Amino acid sequence: MIWRNGRLDFAAAQSRAASSTARARALATRYPASYVCWDVLQHPDPAIGDCRHLPYTERRAFLLELLADVGPPIQVTPATDDRDVAVLWYNALREQGIEGIVCKRGSAGYPSGQRRWLKVRHADTVDALVLGFTGPGSDPTISSWRWATRAGRPGCRGAWSPSARVGEVSSGAVVVGEQRAEGESYTRVGADLVVEVLAGSGRHGTLIVTRMR
Structure with missing residues (x-):
């Protein structure tokens, strides 16, 4: 994610990906990016390994634990199980370039190759x-x-x-x-x-x- 001119700029991130190595480095200096993690599919601990079958709430706990000592520009995306908070995010963060929210069942595994999440966008x-x-x-x-x-x-x-x-x-x-x-x-x-x-x-x-x- 790239923060530019007071809001998130998805096009800037796409432009970075499509640039030559030299241009990408110049863009990274001018508009540094953050890496926002929203899930963990493979745990580094061999005893845990593939996490895709686990409920999202467990995967989320693993993600927070793995990145507890890692600071920006790597960070975990915000999440809540409070509907009022989610509605507040949906309405208040639009000005910052947030296009909507993603709703997931806490008990669901990771749907590899499928779309089982509900995306609530400001525009369909x-x-x-x-x-x-x-x-x-x-x-x-x-x-x-x-x-x-x-x-x-x-x-x-x-x-x-x-x-x-x-x-x-x-x-x-x-x-x-x-x-x-x-x-x-x-x-x-x-x-x-x-x-x-x-x-x-x-x-x-x-x-x-x-x-x-």
């Missing part, structure tokens, strides 16, 4: 799979990309201002060939690139992408 989002692009693929900053939601609804054309980031990730993807959707041709790629888009956007041809998965 859906996952979309990047199918390909229209326009010149050699210049992803001006390309428009084709999307399809995970629910399998038809893709729609969407311009995304940080499209260069999508281009960087999918530049090595295999080109499947030319496809058509809604009467328009686009270049299909084989990248398994998932993005998060605002629910309801895309109705008029423009998708609002909030982040890459």
